[in-house]
Amino acid sequence: xxxxxxxxxxxxxxxxxxxxxxxxxxxxxxxxxxxxxxxxxxxxxxxxxxxxxxxxxxxxxxxxxxxxxxxxxxxxxxxxxxxxxxxxxxxxxxxxxxxxxxxxxxxxxxxxxxxxxxxxxxxxxxxxxxxxxxxxxxxxxxxxxxxxxxxxxxxxxxxxxxxxxxxxxxxxxxxxxxxxxxxxxxxxxxxxxxxxxxxxxxxxxxxxxxxxxxx
Amino acid sequence: xxxxxxxxxxxxxxxxxxxxxxxxxxxxxxxxxxxxxxxxxxxxxxxxxxxxxxxxxxxxxxxxxxxxxxxxxxxxxxxxxxxxxxxxxxxxxxxxxxxxxxxxxxxxxxxxxxxxxxxxxxxxxxxxxxxxxxxxxxxxxxxxxxxxxxxxxxxxxxxxxxxxxxxxxxxxxxxxxxxxxxxxxxxxxxxxxxxxxxxxxxxxxxxxxxxxxxxxxxxxxxxxxxxxxxxxxxxxxxxxxxxxxxxxxxxxxxxxxxxxxxxxxxxxxxxxxxxxxxxxxxxxxxxxxxxxxxxxxxxxxxxxxxxxxxxxxxxxxxxxxxxxxxxxxxxxxxxxxxxxxxxxxxxxxxxxxxxxxxxxxxxxxxxxxxxxxxxxxxxxxxxxxxxxxxxxxxxxxxxxxxxxxxxxxxxxxxxxxxxxxxxxxxxxxxxxxxxxxxxxxxxxxxxxxxxxxxxxxxxxxxxxxxxxxxxx
Ligand code: SF4
Numbered sequence: 001x002x003x004x005x006x007x008x009x010x011x012x013x014x015x016x017x018x019x020x021x022x023x024x025x026x027x028x029x030x031x032x033x034x035x036x037x038x039x040x041x042x043x044x045x046x047x048x049x050x051x052x053x054x055x056x057x058x059x060x061x062x063x064x065x066x067x068x069x070x071x072x073x074x075x076x077x078x079x080x081x082x083x084x085x086x087x088x089x090x091x092x093x094x095x096x097x098x099x100x101x102x103x104x105x106x107x108x109x110x111x112x113x114x115x116x117x118x119x120x121x122x123x124x125x126x127x128x129x130x131x132x133x134x135x136x137x138x139x140x141x142x143x144x145x146x147x148x149x150x151x152x153x154x155x156x157x158x159x160x161x162x163x164x165x166x167x168x169x170x171x172x173x174x175x176x177x178x179x180x181x182x183x184x185x186x187x188x189x190x191x192x193x194x195x196x197x198x199x200x201x202x203x204x205x206x207x208x209x210x211x212x213x214x215x
Numbered sequence: 216x217x218x219x220x221x222x223x224x225x226x227x228x229x230x231x232x233x234x235x236x237x238x239x240x241x242x243x244x245x246x247x248x249x250x251x252x253x254x255x256x257x258x259x260x261x262x263x264x265x266x267x268x269x270x271x272x273x274x275x276x277x278x279x280x281x282x283x284x285x286x287x288x289x290x291x292x293x294x295x296x297x298x299x300x301x302x303x304x305x306x307x308x309x310x311x312x313x314x315x316x317x318x319x320x321x322x323x324x325x326x327x328x329x330x331x332x333x334x335x336x337x338x339x340x341x342x343x344x345x346x347x348x349x350x351x352x353x354x355x356x357x358x359x360x361x362x363x364x365x366x367x368x369x370x371x372x373x374x375x376x377x378x379x380x381x382x383x384x385x386x387x388x389x390x391x392x393x394x395x396x397x398x399x400x401x402x403x404x405x406x407x408x409x410x411x412x413x414x415x416x417x418x419x420x421x422x423x424x425x426x427x428x429x430x431x432x433x434x435x436x437x438x439x440x441x442x443x444x445x446x447x448x449x450x451x452x453x454x455x456x457x458x459x460x461x462x463x464x465x466x467x468x469x470x471x472x473x474x475x476x477x478x479x480x481x482x483x484x485x486x487x488x489x490x491x492x493x494x495x496x497x498x499x500x501x502x503x504x505x506x507x508x509x510x511x512x513x514x515x516x517x518x519x520x521x522x523x524x525x526x527x528x529x530x531x532x533x534x535x536x537x538x539x540x541x542x543x544x545x546x547x548x549x550x551x552x553x554x555x556x557x558x559x560x561x562x563x564x565x566x567x568x569x570x571x572x573x574x575x576x577x578x579x580x581x582x583x584x585x586x587x588x589x590x591x592x593x594x595x596x597x598x599x600x601x602x603x604x605x606x607x608x609x610x611x612x613x614x615x616x617x618x619x620x621x622x623x624x625x626x627x628x629x630x631x632x633x634x635x636x637x638x639x640x641x642x643x644x645x646x647x648x649x650x651x652x653x654x655x656x657x658x659x660x661x662x663x664x665x666x667x668x669x670x671x672x673x674x675x676x677x678x679x680x681x682x683x684x685x686x687x
Contacts, residue, residue, distance in 0.1 A: 016540070017533055018412060018512055022652045027631050031280065031297040033254035033304050035365075051658040054297050083533070085413040088446065089652060091348040092252065093364035114416060114448050115348060115362055122366035172380070173236040186265070189374045192232055192240060196268075196376055199231040199242055207340070209469035209477045210244045213271035214315045214336060 002124035003182035007105045008151040009078030011142050012068055019082060020089035021116060025098040027090075029054050038094055039101030043069060073146045081138055082109040086127075087116025096123040106152050108159070110135050121175045124182070126154060128169045154180055218487025220384045221451055222419040225359035225484075229342045231376055241379045244341040246371050248275035248314065249327045250305035251633070252346030256369035257308040267312055268375040274336050275309050275316040277302045278326045279633045283596050283623035289320050298634065325599025325625040328352040328566035332436065333599055335465025339454045339481040344371055349566050349649065351442040355435035356462070357454035357484035359419075362443065382449065383493040385418035386486070389426035391500040396683040398576070399434030400568060400647065400666035402426060402498075403441040404506035408516040410496055415447030418494065421486060422452050426500035432461040433572035440567045441649050444513040453485035507553050507679055508651050508664040510541035515651070517553060519669070519681045525549035544653055545661050546641060554679050556663065559642035561586075561593040561620070561674040562656070563667050565630035568647035569598030573667040574606050578614040580671035580685050586619035587677030593620040594636060596628040620674065632657045645673040 029041045031054050044052040047069055049062040063070045069077075080099070086109040087095060096119045099107065105125060110132040112120075120127045130138075141161065142148045151160040154176060159167045178185055189196075204211050219227070231240040253275070260267070267273070280298035290306065293299035302319065309316035317323040317330060324330070328349055331337040343353040343360035346368040353360035367377060387406055406422075407414075420442050427438065435452050442450025452458075459478055462468050469477045486492075504518035515538075517524070526538040526549065542549060547556065563569070563577050574597060586593050595615050597603040603625055606612055612622045629636040630648040638644050638660025647670050648655075651662035665673065672682040 017537060020652050022650070022655055026654055027633050030251050030633065031295075031301050033258070033301060035255045035258075045654050045658070085416070085446070088412060089348065089650060091346060091362040091364055093255075093346075093366060096364075111413060111416065113413070113446060115364060119364035119366065122364060172238070174234065174238050174378070177236075184263075185378060186263070186370050186373045189240060189370065189376055189378065192376075193374075195232045195240070196242070196374065200375075203242065207477070207480060209338065209473045210341060212467060212469065212473075214245075214274045214467060215271055 001122070001182045001184060004105065004124055004126050004154055004179045006151065006153045007078060008149060009105065010074060010076055011079045011081050011148050011150055012074040012077035013139060013142055014068070014080055014082040015139060017083040018085045018088055021087055021092050021095040022089055024087070024095040025092065026052065028052065030092060030094055035097055036101055038098035039103065042098040042102040043067070076103070078103055078105045079150060079152065080104050080107045081135070081142060082107055084110045084132070086112050088113035091115045093119045093123070096120045096125050100125055108135070108138070121179060124179065126152065126179060128152065128159065130167065130169060134167060217491045218489040220486040220490040220492060221357060221421050221453055221484060222359065222382070222384055222449065223490070225340065225342065226381055228340070229359065238378050238380050240376045241342060243344050243371050243375055243377055244272065245336060245343045246273045246368070247327045247331050247343070247345035248273055248305070248368070249279060249345070249347065250277045250301045251279045252365050253308065253368055254301065254304045255365045256346070256372060257312070259369040260372055265373045267372045270313050272375065273314045274331065274334070275305060275314050276324050276327055276330050277305050277319055279627045279631065281319055281626040282634050283626050283628045283636060286319060286624055294635070322600035322604060325602065326566045326569065326627055328440065329569060329598030329602065332356065332432070333465070333601060335462055335468035338462060338468065339458055339484050344377065348443045349440050351448065351450040352436050352440040352566060354439040354442065354449055354451035355432060356458055357451065357481065359449060359451070361448040382419045383417055385415060385420045385447070385494045385496070386492040387420055387422050388424040388495065388497045389422070389500050390424045390497060391426060392429060393426050393500040393503055396505065396668060396686050397503055398666040398668060399430050399437035401503055401506045403438045404508070404513065404516050404664065405498060405503045407441065407445045407513045408506070409498060410445055412444060412512050412514045413446040415442060415445040418447050419449035419451065420445070420447040422450060427452060428455065431572055432457060433570040436570065437567055441513070444649055454481045505666065505669050505682055507669065509545065509547060509553065510538070511544055511651055511653050512541070513649070513651060513664060515541055516664070519553055519679060521553055523547050523549055523551045523553065556643060557589065557678045558645050558673055559591050560638060560644040561590065561670050562629040562644055562646040562648065563670050564594065564596030564598070564628050565648035566598065567649045568667045569596060569602065571602050571605050573647065574602070574611050577667040577671040578611040580668055580682060581618040581620065581675060582614050584618055584675045586674045589677040590674060591642070593674040594623060594629060595620050596623045597625050599625050629656055631655060645670045645679065
């Protein structure tokens with residue numbers, strides 16, 4: 001997994017509540033058996049005017065010029081500013097894969113759906129939860145200033161806005177540790193293999209039916 | 216000390232290790248796999264040179280991509296090449312790792328959340344996961360069940376554990392008895408309408424109260440299935456005799472002396488009387504009428520005798536804009552009667568409502584009637600091959616086809632339109648599935664979520680009607 005220590009980048013606005021994972025990456029692209037290549041179809045139904053197909057080149061597809069990712073001022077953005085309940089709906093990890101593949105490293109919102117929030121950390125994306133009022137203010141500043149850039153420092157747990165203000169945020173210690181070091185958490189869990197085995201032995205005695213083989 | 220909630224009990228019973236940072240390693244008893252969210256997990260295992268921890272804890276079946284029309288040529292017969300590769304990849308991975316899979320031509324194949332309980336692979340007291348958010352369905356058995364992402368699928372394959380943080384406890388209590396014609400679907404839509412799509416975020420939700428206890432296991436699964444649409448990864452219902460009667464005798468259910476010890480252990484799978492919940496929401500069952508969603512989020516729901524909301528009635532800008540945007544997408548006028556919404560298609564199926572009871576009630580409504588001429592299509596898609604067989608033994612397929620509905624092979628079908636079954640642009644569909652997001656059932660398609668009885672009645676009328684008028 002890609003490490004996340006500090007990211008400085010242009011902020012793009014996703015100014016609507018309840019953005020679901022179908023919207024982030026529509027289902028027809030879930031047919032891929034790979035983890036990569038989803039970026040070109042990120043927000044496909046909002047970004048293009050036609051219906052996208054898997055394995056189709058996106059060059060030459062009619063663009064929805066009203067959609068923010070198609071506007072020059074947000075080109076190359078790496079931070080997404082969003083509204084409440086971002087990432088709700090389907091558990092598809094293709095959603096963070098698409099965001100990551102497009103180039104986003106951080107999503108900032110007043111709240112996230114649980115599964116999506118969790119999936120972000122597994123893919124080198126930092127989801128940051130901030131108060132609604134702070135988010136409102138960021139949207140105002142972002143719309144007012146072209147090339148609006150912020151710096152996210154995970155070590156310090158702060159976001160630095162262009163006006164010099166530092167906003168601090170919360171993040172779970174274990175997830176922070178994995179993200180900063182780019183750790184694969186399967187490896188971390190396997191260090192506890194003995195604990196897993198002894199749990200299993202105990203549970204097998206107590207509730208043997210839980211261990212009946214599917215076959 | 217206060218008593219424990221059902222969630223507390225399940226959590227404690229599966230705790231392998233509490234970590235210093237507040238997270239915990241939780242043991243997973245059962246993993247269900249399907250073709251969409253597993254290929255990258257198997258690939259990850261191979262790349263890292265890891266082997267599955269406990270192969271026989273997994274059960275797989277393809278569901279999202281399978282065609283629901285004639286399928287005798289099996290995987291090779293899937294027309295869409297991308298879908299075909301995905302289903303084949305699941306077959307190959309299961310063969311390679313030795314995981315039991317109900318393949319496309321197996322009569323036990325079906326939607327993963329229908330198949331698990333049907334086989335007794337989902338048992339009370341288990342932790343159950345699947346790379347699919349509707350895994351909350353299995354909580355109907357007094358199990359701790361939730362959806363996970365693909366990295367976590369890989370994590371469970373490799374370690375039989377998940378790294379979790381404990382959620383908060385919420386009780387949703389539905390007091391009293393529902394009226395005739397009101398199903399688990401109406402109950403859960405009413406709950407979502409009340410608490411909103413993010414109302415359950417961060418909570419494990421237990422459903423209780425008489426109206427929930429009165430439900431069959433099919434109805435309970437419908438309710439828990441949609442916990443995720445209220446933001447809760449976990450929905451649960453306490454174990455009682457209804458649960459135990461359902462589980463008894465199923466293929467993977469315990470047998471003999473094990474059965475007796477299991478039933479004994481399961482009798483504790485309920486919240487203690489003095490358990491403390493972080494939040495309690497109560498609804499009165501008598502108030503619940505047949506529900507219909509009008510918008511693009513499951514919380515955008517009203518009763519059949521109500522009207523499409525008007526953005527001008529709301530002051531909150533985000534709410535106002537949300538309603539306005541949904542009305543535009545749905546092509547609806549503010550203040551229009553729900554009964555005036557005309558339909559183009561009807562879909563009865565999905566992991567929410569494709570079990571035998573759902574099919575029976577829909578058949579009862581359409582029996583001796585005919586689907587409205589204005590409808591392009593009305594589909595009935597059973598949740599598994601075994602349900603299909605059962606329904607055919609009961610003659611339900613004949614009732615459906617005589618009424619003009621199509622009787623299909625099992626799978627997810629038009630719930631998310633990854634196979635050939637989908638809505639055309641701008642079409643309105645009465646659907647028994649669980650999501651009405653933009654484009655969910657096809658590009659530009661307009662979904663209205665309802666119960667199977669309501670979908671059946673809408674198929675006959677060509678627009679929404681109160682099914683209670685059809686039952687009396
Ligand atoms: S029926 Fe629909 S909601 Fe259920 S698993 Fe299939 S696609 Fe998901």
